[in-house]
Amino acid sequence: QQQVKQSPQSLIVQKGGIPIINCAYENTAFDYFPWYQQFPGKGPALLIAIRPDVSEKKEGRFTISFNKSAKQFSLHIMDSQPGDSATYFCAASAYSGGGADGLTFGKGTHLIIQP
Amino acid sequence: NAGVMQNPRHLVRRRGQEARLRCSPMKGHSHVYWYRQLPEEGLKFMVYLQKENIIDESGMPKERFSAEFPKEGPSILRIQQVVRGDSAAYFCASSKRQGNTGELFFGEGSRLTVL
Numbered sequence: 001q002q003q004v005k006q007s008p009q010s011l012i013v014q015k016g017g018i019p020i021i022n023c024a025y026e027n028t029a030f031d032y033f034p035w036y037q038q039f040p041g042k043g044p045a046l047l048i049a050i051r052p053d054v055s056e057k058k059e060g061r062f063t064i065s066f067n068k069s070a071k072q073f074s075l076h077i078m079d080s081q082p083g084d085s086a087t088y089f090c091a092a093s094a095y096s097g098g099g100a101d102g103l104t105f106g107k108g109t110h111l112i113i114q115p
Numbered sequence: 116n117a118g119v120m121q122n123p124r125h126l127v128r129r130r131g132q133e134a135r136l137r138c139s140p141m142k143g144h145s146h147v148y149w150y151r152q153l154p155e156e157g158l159k160f161m162v163y164l165q166k167e168n169i170i171d172e173s174g175m176p177k178e179r180f181s182a183e184f185p186k187e188g189p190s191i192l193r194i195q196q197v198v199r200g201d202s203a204a205y206f207c208a209s210s211k212r213q214g215n216t217g218e219l220f221f222g223e224g225s226r227l228t229v230l
Contacts, residue, residue, distance in 0.1 A: 036221075042224075049218075
């Protein structure tokens with residue numbers, strides 16, 4: 001059972017465009033939603049994260065929008081650049097105070113920004 | 116200020132051999148997580164450890180796989196009698212504290228190829 005569904009699987013956007021990546025979750029206990037960026041041959045790196053008490057968070061050109069009632073969240077990249085080309089993973093976790101604290105990841109979106 | 120260190124970066128094994136992957140967490144971090152990434156897939160949680168304790172191994176295959184995080188030295192993920200299906204990238208992540216572990220810092224991964 002996949003608990004975090006991510007779409008699209010791949011995305012091609014022209015430089016300066018706004019790629020949007022969407023994720024949906026099932027577990028209502030999730031209360032932390034990070035996005036990770038991964039370049040080929042590298043490990044994932046935390047990009048931005050949100051908690052469900054806010055509907056939007058912005059850091060630089062990256063924005064997370066969060067819809068708690070729909071159990072959905074999305075990543076927007078403003079003024080996208082070729083250097084943003086990478087695989088992006090959404091994730092979710094639930095504070096359990098001692099149990100499985102590991103993140104549940106979506107399957108990833110392979111993003112290409114064309115010059 | 117070294118990040119999460121994993122070695123080897125690449126490992127080739129023949130079917131039936133053993134693979135040992137090592138992970139040194141970031142300085143000051145006492146929580147270690149192992150994830151497996153298959154091509155075109157997200158990261159799948161395997162095991163969560165603290166020093167000398169396995170906290171959650173719900174993502175570990177029941178046979179052939181084991182993990183440890185001794186009092187001294189790195190965390191080790193051990194795969195006995197490897198099969199072709201074990202070929203994947205194995206990522207280690209560490210965090211400073213338990214709970215709401217979205218703030219995971221990943222290593223660059225160990226890529227295992229089973230011939």
